[in-house]
Amino acid sequence: xxxxxxxxxxxxxxxxxxxxxxxxxxxxxxxxxxxxxxxxxxxxxxxxxxxxxxxxxxxxxxxxxxxxxxxxxxxxxxxxxxxxxxxxxxxxxxxxxx
Numbered sequence: 001x002x003x004x005x006x007x008x009x010x011x012x013x014x015x016x017x018x019x020x021x022x023x024x025x026x027x028x029x030x031x032x033x034x035x036x037x038x039x040x041x042x043x044x045x046x047x048x049x050x051x052x053x054x055x056x057x058x059x060x061x062x063x064x065x066x067x068x069x070x071x072x073x074x075x076x077x078x079x080x081x082x083x084x085x086x087x088x089x090x091x092x093x094x095x096x097x098x
Contacts, residue, residue, distance in 0.1 A: 032087050
């Protein structure tokens with residue numbers, strides 16, 4: 001099984017969704033991420049990180065509010081958005097990285 005750091009360091013884009021169970025806007029991201037996964041299938045990886053259960057990882061990436069989405073490629077942060085993101089915005093950023 002690959003570690004999260006191995007996944008982030010890979011050459012395909014990784015969308016990391018930092019969320020919390022109590023966060024209502026975070027719940028709005030689920031169908032958007034599902035559509036994203038359906039469109040790009042195995043070209044991307046989507047990882048959900050619960051900030052309550054992964055405090056060190058969230059702190060390492062300076063997560064101060066949820067939802068926060070970060071797109072990584074080759075281990076480098078390529079894009080970050082606080083709040084609910086629109087599908088078209090995510091698609092555009094991913095298409096530029098594929």
